[in-house]
Amino acid sequence: MKLTSDMLIITFMLIFILMMNPLLMGIMLLFLSLMISIMSGYLLNNFLFSYILFLIFISSLLILFMYMINIESNIFNNSLNKIIMMIMMIYIIMNKNYSLILSFMKIKMLNLFLFQKFFIFPNNLMIIFIIMYLFMTLTISLFIIKIKFGPLRK
Structure with a gap:
């Protein structure tokens, strides 16, 4: 599983450069x-830090998305072939190691009950x-944006 996820991260980084x-x-940063x-959740055996990290990434990507939509709303996208190639590479990698992923998921399902400790009294x-x-x-x-002022571009 670690090898597969490392390969996926390297693939996302290489496609991000292109x-x-x-x-x-922004979409590639979302996947990355x-x-x-x-x-990080699997390495730390605690998904709370990774959840907070992901929420921070998502909020910054939403700001980036809002900015790009307001500035350049009619962008012609000609890099669809790169995304299709990326999806095919991910599919090949994941299909190759499918049994390894299933066995790893069975092991992690046993540790699912460890996550429940975050919802018990002191941690909730x-x-x-x-x-x-x-x-x-x-x-x-939302108060900063104030819809009555209109879009960012003039």
């Missing part, structure tokens, strides 16, 4: 951040705090 469109770069979050306060913080940042960003 991207010229900022929107596609997802893989890094999953790997931290989860509630994180949810409130994310909600507060969402409302603050």
